[in-house]
Amino acid sequence: MDKKFASFKKSLERVYEHNKLYRDKMRKLNITPDDIKSEEDIQKLPITEKKDFFIDYPYGYYATSQADIKVYHASSGTTGKPLIVGLTENDMKYRSETIVKDLKMAGIQKGDVVQICLGLGMFAGGLSFYEGLRSMGCKIIPTATMSTKMQLFYMKELKTNVLxxxxxxxxxxYEVALENGIDVKDLPLRIIRVGSELMTEKMRQKIKESFGDDVSVTQDYGMTEFLGPGLGMECEYGCGMHLNDDFYFELVDPKTKKKTNGNIGELIISSVYSEAFPIVRYATNDLVEVTYDKCDCGRVSPRILRFLGRADDMLKVKGVKIFVSQIEDFLFAHPKFNHQYEIVLNDDNYKDSLTINAEYHRKISKDYQKYLKEYEREIEEEFKDVFGIKSHIHIVDIKTIERPEGKVRRVKDYRTKMVPV
Amino acid sequence: MDKKFASFKKSLERVYEHNKLYRDKMRKLNITPDDIKSEEDIQKLPITEKKDFFIDYPYGYYATSQADIKVYHASSGTTGKPLIVGLTENDMKYRSETIVKDLKMAGIQKGDVVQICLGLGMFAGGLSFYEGLRSMGCKIIPTATMSTKMQLFYMKELKTNVLxxxxxxxxxxYEVALENGIDVKDLPLRIIRVGSELMTEKMRQKIKESFGDDVSVTQDYGMTEFLGPGLGMECEYGCGMHLNDDFYFELVDPKTKKKTNGNIGELIISSVYSEAFPIVRYATNDLVEVTYDKCDCGRVSPRILRFLGRADDMLKVKGVKIFVSQIEDFLFAHPKFNHQYEIVLNDDNYKDSLTINAEYHRKISKDYQKYLKEYEREIEEEFKDVFGIKSHIHIVDIKTIERPEGKVRRVKDYRTKMVPV
Structure with missing residues (x-):
C-alpha cells in the first residue's frame, strides 16, 4: 500500500469514526472502511455534497476536536450561513508546503516583491498565500482592503514584480491606472497570479494585452473546503492547471455520479492529508475538461484544460443550457467591448428574456457611438446563430456596470423561482 | 556595557552609516556615535520627527538594503503619503516575541479562541497579532473586513473568549448586538484587548458595563514606526501600560524637548533591536503621565498612567487649550449620553465657536426627550465651569453621528486655517 493510499485510508477511518453523517451514508451502502482495499475502491464510497456540511452545522464534518484547531476560514455557504473550515497545526504546515509548491510552479522565487491583493482574513486564499510567501522568503506587500488607487501607489513605490x-x-x-495616467506596462511586473475566480482564455488575453505580453499570467484552483488554493496550479506555460497529486481526483457524469470514460466530467475530490476537515468524494459542481498529455514543462500530472462551467453558473434560458463562461467568450471575441458585462434574466408573462449589458471599449471612436443601436442588432443576430436563442444586447457607457471589489456576480436572475418537481 | 545599550550603540552606528539625514543632524550638533558612551548620553542625540521620514521618501530612514525586507507595513503620514516601514526576518522574529509578551501580559493563554477584528494588511497591528497568536498556539478567527453583524455571528458560533x-x-x-437582540453578557468573552486608538478610563467603564464586569478590558500602545503594538502593555490589573524594556523611553518638555524632572511630558522613544527601520529619539507627540510605582502585578517597569493628549488632538478654542480626551471624559461623566459624539469648530465672524453633538443613551425614557433643550443648557453651563469657555451642546438622536469602521475622527474643524507666523 503506497503512502498516499495509506494516508487516505487512515483519513477515511477517522471520518467513519467521528462523523455520524458520513457513517450513516456508508452504512446505507453497506460498506465500512475495511471494504476499501485499493484506489479503485474509492468510487464505491458515498459522495459528499456542499449541503451535507450544513446538516450538523458547523462541526458535523470535523474529524478532530475543536481544541486542536489553530485557525478558522470560511466561505459563503448555500444555506446563507458560511461554511466554517478549521485547520490543525499539521494542516497549517501541510497547506504552507502546498502553497510553496503552487508559488514555485508560477515561477515565483525567493526575494520577489509580491503584492497580495486578496483579503487576509476568513477567506482562506489571502492568509495561505501570506504563509507560503513568508516561508519562501519573498517580500510581502499586503494591500487588500485599501482603494485600488492606493494599491497602485504601492505597486509603483515598492516595485512590485509579482501580483x-x-x-x-x-x-x-488596469482601469484605475488608465484613469490616473499610469501605463501599467511601465511597472516592473513579471508575474500575475490569479485565483478566487475563474480566468477564461479570453480574460487571460485581455490581461496580457493590458499588462504586456512578457508578463506571465497564470491561475490556480482551490476551495475553502480543501484549505484554500492548491488543488490545481498552472506552471509558467499557462496551458492548464496541474492537478495536485496530494488529492484523489475523479471525473464523473454530473447526473449519475458514475465514472466517465472520456476526459470531460464533474470533478470529484477526496482529501488525503487533511486532518481537521477531511472530505471523502466531494462533488465540486465543477465541470472540467482534463488532459493526460505531458506538459511542455515536463510534468506528467493530469491538467484541467478548461472549466466548462458550474452547475450554478449554468443558465437555463428558454429551455437552452448556456454557461456564463460561454457568453463571456462570445463577448470577449468582440474587440468593441471591455471586460465588464452583466446578464439579466426576466420572465415577463412567464416567458424567459435574456438581456446582456456590456460596456463598450474606450478605444471606440466617438463617432462610433452613433451606430451602437445598429451594432447591437448585429450582435443579437450573431448571438442567435451561436446559442440558438434570442437576446437583448445593450452596449452601455463605460463604468455603467457595478464593480464590486471581491468576487463578481455576473448574473442577475429576476425570474420567478419555481419549486422543483 | 549591558546588552541593551550595546545593541542601541550598534543600531546608532548603522543609522549613522546608512542614513544621510540623520548623519547631517548629528554633524550639526558636532557629535558622532563615539560620543555616546552611556545611556545618559542618549539625550545628546538629535530628535527624529515624523516629518523627517518624508524628506528622502520612502527609503531615507532605512538602515538595511531593501533586499532584506520581508514585509512592508504602513501608516498614514503627515504629508498625505503613507509612512512605509519594512521588517527584516530578525525584525519579524523580534516582533513576534514582543507580541507574545503583550498577549501574555493581557492574560491570553495557549488554546484561547481569539477573534482579531483588526485588519490584516498594511496596518501593522493585525498581522503582528496574527503572528504572535500563531506562535502561542491560540485559535484564531480573523474577522476584520466583514460586517459587524457577521463578526458577532462568529463570536457566538465559535465561542470566542478573547476579542x-x-x-x-x-x-x-455592543450596539449591533443590541439591535439584533443579542445580550453580549451571554457570550463566553473573558478578555477584551484594545489598541489602535486610545481607550480612556471612561471608555473602559462603558465597555465593562456593556460586556460585564468580569470581562478583563485592557489596552496596549504601539505605532507602525516601532513595528506595531508592544511599546506599552497593560497587565490584567489594567492600571497603566507597562513600558517595554526593549526600548529607551524619555520624558521631555514638548516645547524645548529637554528632559523633564516630573512624571509628565512628551514621550521620546528610541528603538534598540530594530534592524531595518531603527529610530533614534522619536518625538511621539504623545503627552503622557508616567508612574514609577511597583504595579499590583509585581512588575517594577514604569507605566503610562494616562495620555494627556496629542499635539494634534489638542484644540485651541478661543485661546484656551483643550484636549479631545478631556471633552470625552466630560461627556462620559453624564450617563445620559452613549459613546458617540463629535466636536465641530467654526469661526463665523472670525470668532471661534465650539459645538458638541452627542447622542443620548438609549436608556433615556421617551418622556425625557421633551426636556432635552433644558438639559442642553444645563450641560453648557457645566462645560463653562469646567473649561472656562462657552459651548453649544446638541443632544442628538441615536445613530446620527457617523460610525466609521476604522479609527474615529472626533473633531471637525471648519475654521479658517491661519498660516503660522
Missing amino acids: ISSPSHVMRI | ISSPSHVMRI
Whole structure:
C-alpha cells in the first residue's frame, strides 16, 4: 500500500469514526472502511455534497476536536450561513508546503516583491498565500482592503514584480491606472497570479494585452473546503492547471455520479492529508475538461484544460443550457467591448428574456457611438446563430456596470423561482 | 556595557552609516556615535520627527538594503503619503516575541479562541497579532473586513473568549448586538484587548458595563514606526501600560524637548533591536503621565498612567487649550449620553465657536426627550465651569453621528486655517 493510499485510508477511518453523517451514508451502502482495499475502491464510497456540511452545522464534518484547531476560514455557504473550515497545526504546515509548491510552479522565487491583493482574513486564499510567501522568503506587500488607487501607489513605490489577485481585480487595477495616467506596462511586473475566480482564455488575453505580453499570467484552483488554493496550479506555460497529486481526483457524469470514460466530467475530490476537515468524494459542481498529455514543462500530472462551467453558473434560458463562461467568450471575441458585462434574466408573462449589458471599449471612436443601436442588432443576430436563442444586447457607457471589489456576480436572475418537481 | 545599550550603540552606528539625514543632524550638533558612551548620553542625540521620514521618501530612514525586507507595513503620514516601514526576518522574529509578551501580559493563554477584528494588511497591528497568536498556539478567527453583524455571528458560533479590537469597534459590536437582540453578557468573552486608538478610563467603564464586569478590558500602545503594538502593555490589573524594556523611553518638555524632572511630558522613544527601520529619539507627540510605582502585578517597569493628549488632538478654542480626551471624559461623566459624539469648530465672524453633538443613551425614557433643550443648557453651563469657555451642546438622536469602521475622527474643524507666523 503506497503512502498516499495509506494516508487516505487512515483519513477515511477517522471520518467513519467521528462523523455520524458520513457513517450513516456508508452504512446505507453497506460498506465500512475495511471494504476499501485499493484506489479503485474509492468510487464505491458515498459522495459528499456542499449541503451535507450544513446538516450538523458547523462541526458535523470535523474529524478532530475543536481544541486542536489553530485557525478558522470560511466561505459563503448555500444555506446563507458560511461554511466554517478549521485547520490543525499539521494542516497549517501541510497547506504552507502546498502553497510553496503552487508559488514555485508560477515561477515565483525567493526575494520577489509580491503584492497580495486578496483579503487576509476568513477567506482562506489571502492568509495561505501570506504563509507560503513568508516561508519562501519573498517580500510581502499586503494591500487588500485599501482603494485600488492606493494599491497602485504601492505597486509603483515598492516595485512590485509579482501580483496575486483575482482576474476582475487585475482588470480593475488596469482601469484605475488608465484613469490616473499610469501605463501599467511601465511597472516592473513579471508575474500575475490569479485565483478566487475563474480566468477564461479570453480574460487571460485581455490581461496580457493590458499588462504586456512578457508578463506571465497564470491561475490556480482551490476551495475553502480543501484549505484554500492548491488543488490545481498552472506552471509558467499557462496551458492548464496541474492537478495536485496530494488529492484523489475523479471525473464523473454530473447526473449519475458514475465514472466517465472520456476526459470531460464533474470533478470529484477526496482529501488525503487533511486532518481537521477531511472530505471523502466531494462533488465540486465543477465541470472540467482534463488532459493526460505531458506538459511542455515536463510534468506528467493530469491538467484541467478548461472549466466548462458550474452547475450554478449554468443558465437555463428558454429551455437552452448556456454557461456564463460561454457568453463571456462570445463577448470577449468582440474587440468593441471591455471586460465588464452583466446578464439579466426576466420572465415577463412567464416567458424567459435574456438581456446582456456590456460596456463598450474606450478605444471606440466617438463617432462610433452613433451606430451602437445598429451594432447591437448585429450582435443579437450573431448571438442567435451561436446559442440558438434570442437576446437583448445593450452596449452601455463605460463604468455603467457595478464593480464590486471581491468576487463578481455576473448574473442577475429576476425570474420567478419555481419549486422543483 | 549591558546588552541593551550595546545593541542601541550598534543600531546608532548603522543609522549613522546608512542614513544621510540623520548623519547631517548629528554633524550639526558636532557629535558622532563615539560620543555616546552611556545611556545618559542618549539625550545628546538629535530628535527624529515624523516629518523627517518624508524628506528622502520612502527609503531615507532605512538602515538595511531593501533586499532584506520581508514585509512592508504602513501608516498614514503627515504629508498625505503613507509612512512605509519594512521588517527584516530578525525584525519579524523580534516582533513576534514582543507580541507574545503583550498577549501574555493581557492574560491570553495557549488554546484561547481569539477573534482579531483588526485588519490584516498594511496596518501593522493585525498581522503582528496574527503572528504572535500563531506562535502561542491560540485559535484564531480573523474577522476584520466583514460586517459587524457577521463578526458577532462568529463570536457566538465559535465561542470566542478573547476579542482583539479597537475601543470604538468594541462599542460598535455592543450596539449591533443590541439591535439584533443579542445580550453580549451571554457570550463566553473573558478578555477584551484594545489598541489602535486610545481607550480612556471612561471608555473602559462603558465597555465593562456593556460586556460585564468580569470581562478583563485592557489596552496596549504601539505605532507602525516601532513595528506595531508592544511599546506599552497593560497587565490584567489594567492600571497603566507597562513600558517595554526593549526600548529607551524619555520624558521631555514638548516645547524645548529637554528632559523633564516630573512624571509628565512628551514621550521620546528610541528603538534598540530594530534592524531595518531603527529610530533614534522619536518625538511621539504623545503627552503622557508616567508612574514609577511597583504595579499590583509585581512588575517594577514604569507605566503610562494616562495620555494627556496629542499635539494634534489638542484644540485651541478661543485661546484656551483643550484636549479631545478631556471633552470625552466630560461627556462620559453624564450617563445620559452613549459613546458617540463629535466636536465641530467654526469661526463665523472670525470668532471661534465650539459645538458638541452627542447622542443620548438609549436608556433615556421617551418622556425625557421633551426636556432635552433644558438639559442642553444645563450641560453648557457645566462645560463653562469646567473649561472656562462657552459651548453649544446638541443632544442628538441615536445613530446620527457617523460610525466609521476604522479609527474615529472626533473633531471637525471648519475654521479658517491661519498660516503660522
